Amino acid sequence: xxxxxxxxxxxxxxxxxxxxxxxxxxxxATTTSAINGLGMxxxxxxxxxxxxxxxxxxxxxxxxxxxxPSYIVIIASLVTVLQFVMQAYVPDLYATxxxxxxxxxxxxxxxxxxxxxxxxxxxIDSAMDGIGIGLGFSLSLTVxxxxxxxxxxxxxxxxxxxxGDGMLAFVLAPGGFxxxxxxxxxxxxxxxx
Amino acid sequence: MAxxxxxxxxxxxxxxxxxxxxxxxxxxxxLTKEPIEAAQVAKTNSAIAAVVPEFDNNPSDAAxxxxxxxxxTVARVYTAxxxxxxxxxxxxxxxxxxxxxxxxxxVGFTPDGTIVNTSVISHAETPxxxxxxxxxxxxxxxxxxxxxxxDPDFKFAVxxxxxxxxxxxxxxxxxxxxxxxVGSAYNVFCKINGSGEAQE
Numbered sequence: 001x002x003x004x005x006x007x008x009x010x011x012x013x014x015x016x017x018x019x020x021x022x023x024x025x026x027x028x029a030t031t032t033s034a035i036n037g038l039g040m041x042x043x044x045x046x047x048x049x050x051x052x053x054x055x056x057x058x059x060x061x062x063x064x065x066x067x068x069p070s071y072i073v074i075i076a077s078l079v080t081v082l083q084f085v086m087q088a089y090v091p092d093l094y095a096t097x098x099x100x101x102x103x104x105x106x107x108x109x110x111x112x113x114x115x116x117x118x119x120x121x122x123x124i125d126s127a128m129d130g131i132g133i134g135l136g137f138s139l140s141l142t143v144x145x146x147x148x149x150x151x152x153x154x155x156x157x158x159x160x161x162x163x164g165d166g167m168l169a170f171v172l173a174p175g176g177f178x179x180x181x182x183x184x185x186x187x188x189x190x191x192x193x
Numbered sequence: 194m195a196x197x198x199x200x201x202x203x204x205x206x207x208x209x210x211x212x213x214x215x216x217x218x219x220x221x222x223x224l225t226k227e228p229i230e231a232a233q234v235a236k237t238n239s240a241i242a243a244v245v246p247e248f249d250n251n252p253s254d255a256a257x258x259x260x261x262x263x264x265x266t267v268a269r270v271y272t273a274x275x276x277x278x279x280x281x282x283x284x285x286x287x288x289x290x291x292x293x294x295x296x297x298x299x300v301g302f303t304p305d306g307t308i309v310n311t312s313v314i315s316h317a318e319t320p321x322x323x324x325x326x327x328x329x330x331x332x333x334x335x336x337x338x339x340x341x342x343x344d345p346d347f348k349f350a351v352x353x354x355x356x357x358x359x360x361x362x363x364x365x366x367x368x369x370x371x372x373x374x375v376g377s378a379y380n381v382f383c384k385i386n387g388s389g390e391a392q393e
Contacts, residue, residue: 065198088228
């Protein structure tokens with residue numbers, strides 16, 4: 001598969017949210033606004049690309065029986081690095097995403113890609129796969145966040161477009177599931193999956 | 194997999210992975226320590242500036258910060274001065290009665306105990322409902338400005354509980370918790386005022 005194909009695959013055919021349906025916990029919890037969704041998506045992408053590359057690099061010397069513990073140590077270290085960096089340079093976004101940054105460690109997308117792709121492919125291919133899946137995740141979260149923010153808060157990327165109260169249910173978890181469900185239907189219809 | 198899963202190999206590999214990971218974390222921690230502290234100080238400073246009258250000292254400087262214990266909880270008091278005169282106290286208090294998790298607020302008092310303004314430092318309330326407390330222009334937040342909690346005509350509780358505070362619609366728990374936090378900030382103020390530490 002071409003390098004470019006590896007990236008587009010993550011956005012459409014193996015879109016983590018709408019197609020693989022992985023990482024649902026941060027998806028529902030952090031998409032109360034488009035900016036939060038984008039922030040969470042990019043944070044996950046950062047961890048995913050680096051963890052894919054590191055794991056692809058070290059996979060040949062890791063004995064099979066301790067694969068998972070080694071991968072978790074690598075992923076958890078990357079997430080902690082991300083935490084430090086976000087606290088230092090984007091404290092506001094860090095405060096909003098809160099507990100979901102450390103929870104990237106247990107996001108099934110990351111361990112899933114490590115197991116399913118990175119440990120069997122080259123560093124470059126794994127990086128491309130990470131970028132693709134990460135972009136797919138970021139785009140999905142941004143779209144869900146955009147719809148929820150628009151319906152629930154009458155705002156687009158934090159700018160209010162109309163006066164009054166939106167449909168609050170969409171900012172809360174039940175609305176999150178509704179938006180996710182309808183967007184998933186739409187996505188599968190369009191991509192004919 | 195080229196490497197056999199013998200005990201010796203597993204111990205060596207896991208040890209190496211953990212060693213490298215901890216060394217990398219230590220390095221990054223040292224690099225980001227200062228920016229993280231600077232970001233926290235900047236946040237505290239902007240919260241202080243939002244809740245007390247104009248001042249020209251540095252309230253978060255160690256000389257102007259006091260830790261005061263009331264009812265077993267420790268609150269930070271930042272003193273704002275204009276020249277030599279104390280213009281206000283910013284008191285950081287928190288409550289665990291929020292709808293989801295702790296709410297930490299900064300409350301600014303003039304030396305006579307009137308609330309200048311309030312500001313929420315951290316919270317985890319429901320977006321769109323309780324999270325309105327993070328918006329300083331929300332009518333719920335504005336009603337605390339210029340109130341003296343010691344005033345007998347003003348009962349410091351939400352109307353549902355027989356008080357004088359208009360709660361946020363559909364967020365009574367958050368509103369109660371906010372009153373609780375502001376109330377404990379006032380208790381701290383009373384303590385420093387009563388002990389003669391708060392002088393004009």
